[in-house]
Amino acid sequence: MDDIRFSTPLYSVAEAARIIDVPPSTFHTWVKGYVRRPEGRSDVIGKAVVTSVAHEPGRESVPFIGLAEGMVLAAIRRQGVPLQRIRPALSVLEREIGIEHALASERLFTDGAEILLDYAEAAGNSPEAESARELVVVRHGQRVFADVVDAYLQRITFAQDGWAERLKLPQYGYASVIVDPRLSFGRPVFEHGGARLADALGMFQAGEDLDTVCAEYGMGRAEVEDAVRVASRRAA
Numbered sequence: 001m002d003d004i005r006f007s008t009p010l011y012s013v014a015e016a017a018r019i020i021d022v023p024p025s026t027f028h029t030w031v032k033g034y035v036r037r038p039e040g041r042s043d044v045i046g047k048a049v050v051t052s053v054a055h056e057p058g059r060e061s062v063p064f065i066g067l068a069e070g071m072v073l074a075a076i077r078r079q080g081v082p083l084q085r086i087r088p089a090l091s092v093l094e095r096e097i098g099i100e101h102a103l104a105s106e107r108l109f110t111d112g113a114e115i116l117l118d119y120a121e122a123a124g125n126s127p128e129a130e131s132a133r134e135l136v137v138v139r140h141g142q143r144v145f146a147d148v149v150d151a152y153l154q155r156i157t158f159a160q161d162g163w164a165e166r167l168k169l170p171q172y173g174y175a176s177v178i179v180d181p182r183l184s185f186g187r188p189v190f191e192h193g194g195a196r197l198a199d200a201l202g203m204f205q206a207g208e209d210l211d212t213v214c215a216e217y218g219m220g221r222a223e224v225e226d227a228v229r230v231a232s233r234r235a236a
Contacts, residue, residue, distance in 0.1 A: 005064045008181070010064055010185060014027075016031075018234070019188060020074050027050070063181075065163065068104040075149045086131050086135070089116055101163065117136045135149055175226040
């Protein structure tokens with residue numbers, strides 16, 4: 001697909017993991033898959049579930065659409081559902097929605113809860129079915145995603161073609177930090193003012209006080225404080 005969201009590698013695995021606030025080792029298994037060889041048992045194989053593109057060793061490999069998929073997977077994990085149990089349901093989503101990259105599709109937002117609950121009902125009492133049920137609730141007679149997953153999906157802006165085009169990162173409480181492949185090469189930026197997150201943090205970490213950083217980039221103090229809080233938590 002000749003679309004920068006799908007074809008242009010913007011992030012290393014470690015950088016993508018940092019942007020969506022998941023452990024790098026976790027994101028690595030989402031991108032690369034894994035093979036585990038428990039003693040005395042058959043190999044356990046987990047296929048890649050996040051899009052990557054061909055790249056030179058040590059270079060960026062994750063396009064924007066892979067970052068969007070990773071953010072949805074992070075919501076699933078924060079709901080407490082083991083990914084190995086939800087993998088069959090992800091295959092069902094792609095088959096039922098009828099497209100690749102279902103996790104980054106607006107149809108996941110509109111139809112995904114129905115598809116998952118239908119899958120769970122057909123799969124009976126299996127662990128995979130129970131995991132799918134944990135992602136869906138029935139509210140006012142409608143099948144909808146559980147609150148954690150829904151909160152993440154609400155942070156995705158979809159383009160007219162139905163695929164993600166902008167993410168609002170969930171780890172910030174007050175600051176509105178977005179990722180858009182058309183802005184700053186897909187690096188996180190403050191939605192209000194457009195300053196790159198890394199530039200504002202770098203200025204503060206170099207010794208400038210918060211008021212100076214705010215004046216330089218035209219932002220409110222609360223936004224910068226929030227960004228510093230998240231960065232400090234990561235560094236701890």
